[in-house]
Amino acid sequence: MSSSHQPPPFLAGLSIRRLSNIHLPEISFDIQETHEAQDPAGVSEIIYERLDAVKERERRSILRALKKCCCCIPGDAWEQEYAPISPTLSEPSDDPEPSSFFTYKPSKNIVDPCGLSIIERVFFKSPPNRPQVIMSLALQFILPPSVKDLDPQRIVDLIRIAQSKHYRCSSFVDPVTMNAHPLAHTADKLPCNYRFIQKTADPSCWQTVYTEEINTNFDVNDVGRPLWRAAIIVPLKMMPKPGSLLQKGESHLPPAQQTRRLIFGSGKGFGEALPECGDEDRSFRIIFSFHHCLGDGLSMFAFCRTFAECTDVQFLTNENLHLENRPVVKEPPPLLDNVVNPYFLEVLPAAVSMAFKSFLRRGRARFQPQKPIPKPNLHSRVHSSASSMDNLTAPSSPHPHPTTIPSSPSLANTNPIQLLRNPHQPQSQTNTRFLWFPSDFTTLLRETSRSHKTSIAAVLVVTSLTATLAILRTRTSTSTSNTTHTETPTHQGWVVTNSIRHLLPTSHLLTGGPRETDPALKLFGGYAGSVMNNNLKLTGTSKLWSRCRSVKATIGTCLRESMRRMKVVNYCYRYPKVWRMIERRTDLGALSRGFSVEVANLGAWEDPFWEVESGGLGEGRAAGDGIVEEGLGLGHFGGVVNSSFDGVRGLFTLGVITLRGDMSVAVAYDALCVTEGEAALFVQVFCQVLRRIVDAGDNATVDDLLRACT
Structure with a gap:
């Protein structure tokens, strides 16, 4: 030139x-x-x-x-003739590929290695006026005895260190190509979505913040920030100083209109009482929220495990962590979509089976998808307090009614919670109730389940279906229609999510390697599978343990079913015309809430943080060289995915996490489909059935346990 x-x-x-x-x-x-x-x-x-x-x-x-x-x-x-500089995915290969829809094609990458997987692309392309798929995890941390105060800047620095170790968390997603690109080269330059909220006198203020976090969409067109955020709830002494760089660096959020509080009733029965730490001034909470296009539930837990690696006393007290010397991971997580290469005869049986199961769902005696009815001015509605459910009754209408709750006198002199919701932006209407089951009960439940040849996951599914049956009976009995008779469903559907990370090349699980140190379980990406049954019969005369064994047998096929569905999706995606036709004809909104419950069970793990005594002080643990170290202790924990996006499968979504034997269950539901009274009924029946099932005989029926809950 x-x-x-x-x-x-x-x-x-x-x-x-x-x-x-x-x-x-x-x-x-x-x-x-x-x-x-x-x-x-x-x-x-x-x-x-x-x-x-x-x-x-x-x-x-x-x-x-x-x-x-x-x-x-x-x-x-x-005027020069264009010549490609480098081969791309769209360039034809040297070997001619068969053009037939029925023949085998050579293996090639169907998505960019640094991009999102096929299912993650579906999550990313949510309509701009609809709720996104967001998962949130709330963690309560307790300072060790040797640390008196914790600088708020240090909390953000520790989050940045954990962020730099995961490619998806330290990258932005191009809205056009849906590829992830790193935002910086070192941890000190990483943009981080964070905000500080002052802890109030109300011990449940963090639940209000959690509700705001899980219901607020991300700006997917902002290529300057990652698609995850952190809400840090701290006491007054840990708040950033006004006008400081830390305060100016907080994410720009809409101002709070009013303090909205979700009141779930004063009575706390079995499973509803959450653990408490000794000194609230020495504890704080962090709520991590991730767009589901970045990864699955185990990815969210993998991020917390990475965060736990930098929470000992040295990280908490060192004067300088030298973030400029900590490089950002530049290698994207592997994609299973580029590994599998199905052919037509391989996916045909799976496609026929999926269509056949969908046909079997039709029938008047089966659980039908629950349709929400939008209400005007939803952003100004304040949810009513759930009344006592002694008689196991619930409002007949499946839609909540707006009420007004007077402000609590205890909050009169405290600063209002900084809400995240903007009434002018589209928001989901997911509410969450947190349950807690201590390690001694979890151990007893596990032993009882094994004695009846089943598992805890199967017991949680059947218990949830029993609680849903109580709600459906209430809706049927309070029906005021004289011309039509609403029949109580005799069949319900359930979904259990699982992980297929052991298929990754870096995994050692298939060879018997330890799960706690497996590299595949530390990756941040989408490797979730699921198994479902939309035709499980559950009536009052059904034997509870027999239903649990049936569910366990179906859960055992999770790997096979997940691989079959993934191959069908992978095969269709390889043909753009077929995939575009599927996208045009698939209405995710019509398929929402077609199952009674979806259980996302992350499994049982060791506590990645430091041990905590009942008094709320860090106890410390022995390091490898015999020196006793200490760091941040973990109190309460819990998380779940929201239940308002198009395509959500369960009327109730349960997020189950078990650490150090303690089991946390977060119950999420859409307020447009479930009233607060019905949600309270579900929680009460779920907890009472779970408590009594450990003493139930093999011939105990559903009605036997429901009568015991009255």
Whole structure:
């Protein structure tokens, strides 16, 4: 390229600035890349790189459009015949591929290695006016005895260290290509979505913050921040100083309109009382919220395990953590979609089975999908307090009614909670109730389940279906229609999620390796599978333990069923016309809440943090060299995914986490489909049935346990 064609410097700068504003259907530019180009030849090279993935018939039209916007490229450069710089996924390979829909194709990457998987792309492309798929995890931390106070800047630094060790957490997702790109090279430059909330006198204020976090959408078009955030609830002495850089660096959030509180009743029965730490001034909470397109539930727990690695006394008390010397991980997690390569005869039986099971769901005596009815001014509604459910009754209408709750006198002199919700933005209506079962009861439940040849996961499913049956009976008995008779469903559906991470090349689980140290279980990505049954018969005369054994047998097929569905999706995605037809004809909203319950069980794990005494002080644990160390202790924990997005499968979603023997169960539900009274009924029946099932005989029926709950 001759120098006579070089434009004046001001024209080159003008065109480079305008280049980042070009957004055509098949081509886009990153503003960081255009800033790095210092000459017109560099701009031309960037354009040619983007044209690698563009179809031949569209290249000339794109070049003509770019010629009008970028005046710095010499005229003869536009007339050159385009030649791809490097092979891309859309380039034809050297070996001819069969074009038949029924024949086997050679294996190749169907998605970019640094991009999202097929299912994660579905999560990412939520309609802009609909709730997103968001999962949140609340953790309560307790300071060790040797640490008097904790600087709020240190909390953010520890979060950044954990963020730098996961590719998805330290990257942004391109809304066009749906590929993840790192945001920085070192931990000190990583943007972090955080906000500090002052702890109030109300011990349940964190539940209000949790509700706001799980119901607030992410800005998927903001390429300057990752798709996850942290809400840090601290006492007054740990709050950032007004006007400090830490306070100015908080995420820009809409101002609070009013303090909304979810009151679940004063009576706390079995399972509803949460653990308490000794000194509230020495504890704080962090609520991590992630967009589900980044990873699954185990990924959220993997992030917490990484955060636990930097919570000992040395990290808490060192003057400088030198974040500038901590590099950001640049290797994306592996994608299973690029590993499997199904052919037609392999996916045909699975597709027929899925269609057959969908056909069996039809029938008047089966659980039907619950449809929400939007109410006006939902953002101004305050949920009513759940009344006592001594007689196991609930309101007949499946839709909540707006009521007003007077403010609590104990909160009159405290600062209001900084709410995240903006009434002018689309929000979901998910409410969450947290349950807690101590280790002694969990051990007894596990032993009883094994003696009846079943598992805790199966017991949780059947207990949830029993609680749902109590709600359905209440709706049927209070029906006021004289012309139509609503029949109580005799069959219900359930879903249990599981992990297929042992299929990753880095996993040692198939060879008997320890789960706590397995590399595949420390990755942040989407590797979740599920198994479901939409035709389980459950009536009052059904034997409870027999139903549990049936559910356990179905859960045992989780790996096979997950792989079959993944291969069907993978095969259809390889044919763009077939995939686009599926996207056009699939209405996720019509498929929502087609099952009674979805149980997301993360399994039982050792506590990744430091041991905590009942008094709330860190006890410490022995290190490998015999020196006793200490660090942040973990009190209460719990998390779940929201239940308001299009395609949510369960009327109730249960997030189950077991650490050090203690089991936390978070029950999420959509307030547009379940009233607070019905939610209270579900929680009460669930806890009471779970407590009495350990003493129930093998012939105990559903009605026997429901009568015992009255």
